[in-house]
Amino acid sequence: MSVIFEVENLSLHYLTRFGNKIHAVNDVSFTMEQGEILGIAGESGCGKSTLVNGLMGLFIPPLHPTSGDVRVGGESLMNRSPKDIRQNVLSRKVSMIPQGAFNALNPVRKVKDIAADVMAAHMKGMDRKHIYERLKERFDLFGMETDKVLNSYPIQLTAGERQRSVIGISTLLNPQMVIADEPTSALDVTTQKVVIKLIFELLEKKIFSTMIFITHELPLLRHVADNIAIMYAGQIVEKGTAEQVVFDPRHPYTKALMGAMLSADAEQKTRKPTAIEGAPPNLAKPISGCRFAERCPSVKPECKNREQVIRIVGERQVRCEYAE
Amino acid sequence: MQNKIFDAVNCVRSFGHGKKFMTAVDDITFDIKDGEIVSLVGGSGCGKSVLAKMMLGLYKPTSGTFLYRGKPITDHKAHWREVQSVFQDPFSCFNQFFTIRSQLKAAFGIYKEKPSDKEMEERVDRALLAVNVKPSEVEGKYPFELSGGQMQRMLLARIFVLRPQVLIADEPTSMVDACVRANILDYLMKLKHELSMTIVFITHDIGLAYYVSDRLFIMHKGKIVEQGPPEEVTTSPKSEHTVQLLEDIPDVNREWIKRA
Amino acid sequence: MKLFKNLLKSPMFVFGASLFSLVLFAAFVVPFFYDISQVTRVGNPYDAPSGKYLLGLDHLGRDYVVLLLRGLRSSLYVGLLAGVIATVLGTLIGLIAGFKGGLIDDVLSALTNLFVVIPQLVLLILISTSIGESGRSLTLIAVIIGLTGWTWSARSVRAQSSAIKSKDHISLARLNGDGGIRILLVHILPYLFSYVFMVFIILISAGILSESAISMIGLGPVDTQSLGTILNDAKNNGALTDGYWYAFLPATGIIISIALSLYLINTSMDGVFNPRMRK
Structure with a gap:
């Protein structure tokens, strides 16, 4: 297994019109190996979506990098123009399945044209006919009626075909890394399951292998x-294996998050879900000390003044000096 | 015997004609009693939202009868004095040109005679406190200055202001974070217990419905395929659609989908 | 306020607004220093520009600066009045058609389409001719332009209004007991303000151009000068064939400046306002 994606002390900020900086992402570091699926979770406004743009090296004002580095297969994505990133990185090295993507296809173009546009943007000089052939090959792998789907307008497709097409188009150029930004949040539970199944199916067919979800x-x-990885107020507060984080959380915030979860299990009904009171800190203002201190149930007086750093507790990373 | 709030007999609602004809609510018979929390659970397109609109009097049944307290719904304003709603998307529910507070006050418009200005202000203050928001926190604030969770609470505050007898909650949790969800459910319980409100909770997540409901209605393609107390429905589901809904929830303690 | 700051960042807006300010300055400030109250003969027909009369004299020996300034003020008046009438009428019809839907929408849309099909200029010419020389005042011309120029605003407002109608905050307003008129004015119109304002700006410009067009072909107001009547006089009195450039170039330049500046202001606003609208 080799490391293919490295994020090193990445900090990002938005520059407001009045010259203020909003530090949306702060000191995020992680590495990913070929074939790994990393989940990033947190409340809305915790910096997840900002981080996505940073991970693709796509900095469109008002978003700017503050410091740090992102490398795909050893190649840095920092300090590159949006044009360069679009041509040489997006779709080829890093590809994104965006929020609400399954209704995002241009309704007045046929699927094959939408897909061909993506390919043509990255493969200069390849003629349309050749592109269509490549497309057909790829869509055949997805177990669809390829000719019908490619020649249809998005509205003529069933929901399932549309989902396949979107994910298919996102992964056409064999990106080394796929970032799925809340792909299922707007869907009902049944459709969500279908989409996840589809993603697993594509993983199995080796259409892509490494993913951030x-x-x-x-x-x-x-x-x-x-x-x-659990994010809070722009920082990763805990990172470990799925089992560790879900069944044995160590950071107070992760514990609180798990406490707020609901379950349909009969045995679980006695456990009342508890919401986390309060709101995350305002990132436009400088923060000293632990960012979760305001809402932390096990807060200590010194927490508000002492900045927390990542340390290793029980074989995973936790950003809390009192975590055990 | 408890009063029936809603009483539907062989209720059908269809839309369009010719090729576009579709039946959204298909021959449904049910009743909802005073003081109950009933959840309508189903995937998208199962007809639960159309049923909710019928309860609000926005749609009339194409055939069959749909009664509110024994009578068909005719006068909308009179109906909305007693039956109110919380919508799915809190951001699009408020007019962005007015302060939150003024819009909470605007809810009194449904009354024939508005209370005195002082009483309205007091009731708004109390409603805000009921959803754990200090009145000073939203003073002078506009909708776009609040977070999604706060906005959803404002919609609930509106219900605390009006104190209707019946609340139709149309997917109030689907647009908010998992951690805010627990909060919203708490407030629904509070409405039931403190104001003895009848609540119809509409959701696609049977797990949520299970927590708050007295009864569950499982809907599929316009029909109620199963109904009963939540324990019974979730532990020994009879309909395949109920089984499906239960299996689709990614619960941490259960097998879901295996990765190859 | 934030929007305005954003506008100032757009070079198109800055240029358009500066140009328009210059036009307003000429129309309303310059007359304090340059007497335009008298339109009298001060020299020979078509005297060339000189130090005393900067833009020369017309076919009757009148000072062109006086005529142009008076004409500019008339044109702005026509544009504003026609713009207000067309905007109010169009917005009202569009709002109601979009909000009410059904039969009312069908009738109003049919009416709008009817007016769209008939070219405005033809209508203007027909009405102006039928009124005759005696009754053609500046105000009447403006009213006619306004009454025939609302179709475009009605159509665009209708589309917006019917889109906003189905938003959740309208449903909530109904549950609050708000009636139709209140919903229209309080819950729909504010969302269209920026839009209506842009339509208004374009309609002012269209009003000025329409007035110039019909005045130039001799169907303009008889009670005063406008930029169009100056051109008409120049055309009728051989200025074009004899090469008296100062008889038509300045008037044309002013008309183009007004139309261009308003167009630039409108386009730049579109860029700033609309991203939110499209969402």
Whole structure:
């Protein structure tokens, strides 16, 4: 197993019109091996979606990198123009399945044209006919009626075909890394399961192998991810294997998150889910000390002044000096 | 015997004609009693939202009868004095040009005679406190200045302001984070216990419904395929669709999908 | 306020707004220093520009600067009045058609389409001719332009209004007991303000152009000068064939400046306002 994706002390900020900086992502580091699925979970506003842009090296104002590095297969994505990133990185090295993607296909173009546009943007000089052939080969792998699907408009497809097409198009150019940003959050539980099954099927067919899966549903990650990173207020507060994080959380925030989860299990009904009171800190203001201190049930007086760093507790990373 | 709030007999609602004809609610018979929390559970397109709109009087049945307290719904305003709703997307529910507070106050518009200004202000304050928001936190704030969780609470605060007899909660948790969800459910329970409200909770997540409901209605393709107390429905489901809904939830303690 | 700051970042807006300010300055500030109250003969027909009369004299020997300034003020008046009438009428019809839907929408949309099909200029010419020389005042012309120019705004407002109608906050307003008129004015119109404002700006510009067009072909107001009547006079009195450039170039330049500046302001606003609208 080789490391293919490295994120090193990545910090990102938004520059507001008034010149203020909002530090949306702070000191995020992790590495991923070929074939790994990493789940990233946290509340909305914790910086998940900002991090996605950073991981692709796509900095469109007002988003700017503050410091740190992102490397895919050893190649840095930092300090490159959006044009360079779009041409040489997106779809080929890193590809994204965006939020609400399954209704995002251009309704007035045929699937084959949408897909061909993606290929043509990255393969200069390849003629349309050749592209269509490549497309057909790839879509055949997905177990669909390829000719029918490719020649249809998105609205003519069934929901399942549309999902396959979206994921198919996102992975056309064999990206080394796929980032799925809340792909199932807007779906009902049944459709969610169908989409996850599809993703597993594509993994099995080796269409792609390494993935970051972003969601706010921790229980879902338990089934999807190998490793889970929990984000809070722009930082990773805990990272370990899926089993470790879900069944034996160590950071107070992860514990609180698990406590807020619901379950349909009869044995679980006696356990009342408890919400986390309060709101995450305002990232436009400088924060001293632990970011979770305000809401932490086991807060100590010194927590508010002492910045927390990642340390190893029980074979996983935790950003809390009192975690055991 | 308890009063029936809603009483539907062989109720059908269809839309369109010719090729586009579709039946959203298909021959449904049920009743909801005073003080109950009933959940309508089903996937997208199962007809649960159309049924919710019928309860609000926005759709009339194509055939069959649909009664509220024994009478068909005719006067909308009179109906909405007693039956109110919380919607799915809290962000799109408020007018972005007015403060939250003024919009909570605007809810009194449904009354024939508004209470005095002082009483309205007091009731808004109390409603905000009921959903754990200090009135000062939202003073002068506009909808886009609040987070999704806060906005969903504002929708619930509106219900605390109006104190209707019946609440139709249309997927109030589907657009908010998992951790805010528990909160929303708490407030629904509070509405039931403190104001003895009848609540119809609409969701696609049987796990959520299980926590709050007295009875579950499982819907599929416009029909109620199973109904009963939550324990019974979840532990010994009779309909294949119920089994499906239960299996689809990615519960941490159960096998879900195996990765090859 | 934030929007305005964003606007200032757009070079298109800055240029358009500066140009338009210059036009307004000429129309309303310059007259304090340059007497335009009298339109009298001060020299020979088509005297060339000189130090005293910067833009020369017309076919009757009148100062072109006076005529142009008076004409500019008339044109702005026509544009504003026609713009207000067309915007109010179009917005009202569009709002109601989009919100009410059904039969009312069908009738209003049919009416709009009817007016779209008939070219505005033809209608203007027909009405202006039928009124005759005696009754053609500046205000009447503006009203006619306004009454025939609302179709475009009605169509675009209708589309927006019917889109907003199905939003959740409208459903909530109904549950609050709000009636149709209140929903229209409080819950739909504010969402269209930026849009209506842009339509208004374009309609002012269209009003000025329409007035110039019909005045130039001799169907303009008889009670005063406008930029169009200046062109008409120049055309009728041989300025084009005899090469008196100062008889038509300045008036044309002013008309183009107004239309261009308003167009630039509108386009730049579109870029700033609309990203939110499209969402």
